[in-house]
Amino acid sequence: MPEALKPRLRILFGTDIALGPGKADLLDSVARTGSISAAAREMGMSYRRAWLLVDTMNRCFRAPLVEASKGGAGGGGARVTELGLEVLARYRAMELKAAVSVATEMREFTRLLAAKQE
Amino acid sequence: MPEALKPRLRILFGTDIALGPGKADLLDSVARTGSISAAAREMGMSYRRAWLLVDTMNRCFRAPLVEASKGGAGGGGARVTELGLEVLARYRAMELKAAVSVATEMREFTRLLAAKQE
DNA sequence: TTGCGTTATGTACATTCGCATATATTGATT
DNA sequence: AATCAATATATGCGAATGTACATAACGCAA
Secondary structure: OOOOHHOEOOOOEOOOEEEEEHHHHHHHHHHHOHHHHHHHHHHHHHHHHHHHHHHHHHHHHHOOOOOEOOOHHHEEEEEEEEEHHHHHHHHHHHHHHHHHHHHHHHHHHHHEEEEOOO | OOHEEEEEEEEEEEEEEEEEEEHHHHHHHHHHHOOHHHHHHHHHHOOHHHHHHHHHHHHOOOOEEEEEEEEOOHHHHEEEEEEHHHHHHHHHHHHHHHHHHHHHHHHHHHHHHHOOOO
């Protein structure tokens, strides 16, 4: 299924977005790279932005989804907590479920769109 | 179901958003009021913004979703076309389907969030 | 002890987004 | 003919958003 047709799920916490497509991808990247800055580079965003997104996630949930450490071998790093992994897994599961539920209707929508000129 | 927990569906057309939550509500409002400016007032947005959103919708689909007329009794107006009504109905149906499909998981997510302080 | 890479945080600047405002056009009504 | 309300479109301004840059703290390794 094309990215274009995937439903966007947002977990709101007051005025903040606790989790959304971007934050989920970032969380994924932090888990894989073990570093906020590496994840930022991978996703093509500034370190500051990545850090702010992580900070928002950490503040919105019961407990931090990412734990970071300064200094040491490699300068430091970040790891996704148990809760973080659970949150991510649940989010991905929901994404899939929502996508499947509207898949056929989404495809039919394409017929109503204009002919693409790109 | 609270607004916060509703999946956001976006129909993309190249770089443009052909239809999303905001445009769907606007389309609804135009259908009810018979006017772009009345819909803009109702939704608390500028006429310009409403017009641009309508314009995007019209360009993205096979045929216009909204047809407008200038002058005349009342200065003019706008009506939602047959295609527009079909598009809106399909979109609402998908919204509902997606919402139902993740409803229980979304509720469980609430348990993972922090205690709200507002 | 010096160096390095990362976390953490502040500040300034660019870009985007939306609004307010202004103007022209239109066509039935008065 | 004059009026009126809405469409259609341009322009400038302010707010919000994100990047770039700067700086400090940190702790292991050379």
